[in-house]
Amino acid sequence: MIPVAHAASGARSTTVPAIEVRELCKNFGSNEVLKGIDFHVDQGEVVCVIGPSGSGKSTLLRCVNRLEEPTSGTVMVEGVDITDSETDLDGVRTRIGMVFQQFNLFPHLTVLKNLTLAQQRAKKRGKAEATEVARRNLAKVGLAEKADAFPAQLSGGQQQRVAIARALSMDPDMMLFDEPTSALDPELVGDVLEVMKQLAREGMTMMVVTHEMGFAREVGDRVVFMDGGVVVEQGKPEDVLGNPQHERTKLFLSKVL
């Protein structure tokens, strides 16, 4: 039997947001990066977070799976407070896929081992099952034939698609993307965005920090504009990108569009 990716989603109440952030503050020393953020992502929703560099959007994303420790405020994932020290953080993280700007594939392992390692160590899957899941996800991102290659032998775009397949192999309920195309050569961006669009079409819950306005407009259910550690404006992509209400949003969009 093929394991069903979202076996739990049917039983879960759809009223609980996938991600809910309340009054989140994050300081690096005396530098306030996040100044009281309220933010949520509903189940099945694709939320694109845009804003100038230094606006805190990546820090917000990294607080969602606690790669960054929030200074104050709460972060709820599927109704579970992940800042609570009693929470099984590793367990929650297996349900949150994360894709990095720099791919962060494991260079000493083959592509296939990159995909099976955490399945076996964190999800306690057997080797046969992990391999099967890995091959299915590699095929999904169009890289089935690269299973035995090492990351260094792949292009940046291929590496990022492997990274997406690695995250998907944990059968996550949601995916976080931290500027997934920013480190890529322009001609390689399209393949990665195509994989992300396919995921969105399949109903995956996604939080995407990006500079790709075209992607945000086409795929995003909601666009959140951040600047200076606060959410300045949010709404439907056509509203925020097409008819921004705030001066700071207008200024930012005039520079990137």
Add this chain to the structure above:
Amino acid sequence: MKRSTRRRLIQGVLYAVFAAVVLFIILAADWGRIQSSFLDPEVAAAAFPEIVTIAAKNTIVYTAIAFVGGMLLGLLLALMKLSPVLPYRWLATAYIELFRGLPALLVIFGFAYAVPIAFGWRPPGGNAGAGLIGLIVVSAAYIAETIRAGIEAVPKGQVEAARSLGMNSAWTMLTVVLPQAFRIITPPLTNELVILIKDTSLLFIAGMAIGDRELTTFARDALTSQANSTPLVVAALLYLVITLPLTQLVAKLERHNKRGR
């Protein structure tokens, strides 16, 4: 004078000085005495086969034991030094600073005599075994710093990727960080190994049974009994037979690592 003529003249003078020094040494040295006391073929022949089957073998065995022991203890110390638990960090730092600051000879001597007295326990292998504990203790301090540097050289994103996949810190260290760290530190670790080969010569301070002697001790004993220095030369050549292939290997590994980046 033209620039090129001057450069050639300076080079000529440098060669001439070098040749003069060599010539002086050749003429001044008493070659007959050098040959009879350092290169006596009969004395050299008398050292065989024991200098290989016992002394060189023991040098290699002691090196292997000290390296494996030093790696295990060094890894433990490196992990302690990077631990979030403060007393562990203190302990590891104190250990490393102490044993890097002391002469290896002193530590080997100390352990060879202090361990049996303190614990009422004689390590296997007699005095050589007791001395080896000192050698392990010293090499672990150096190896710990090398391993720590290797762990810190693994990009932070690697840990973040592993942890974001839900792997706990132990599995992340074991399957993601350490394999990459050891790849990075292979050249300096091989250097530690070469240094360790030579440091086994310090074990003599523990006092050795006849069959436990390594190369240097064996050669010194032969020197005393034969009243001739030739065994030292034979031992020196045997050290080179062991160390030269290793240093070549280090150079090869360094080239390989550069290519991989």
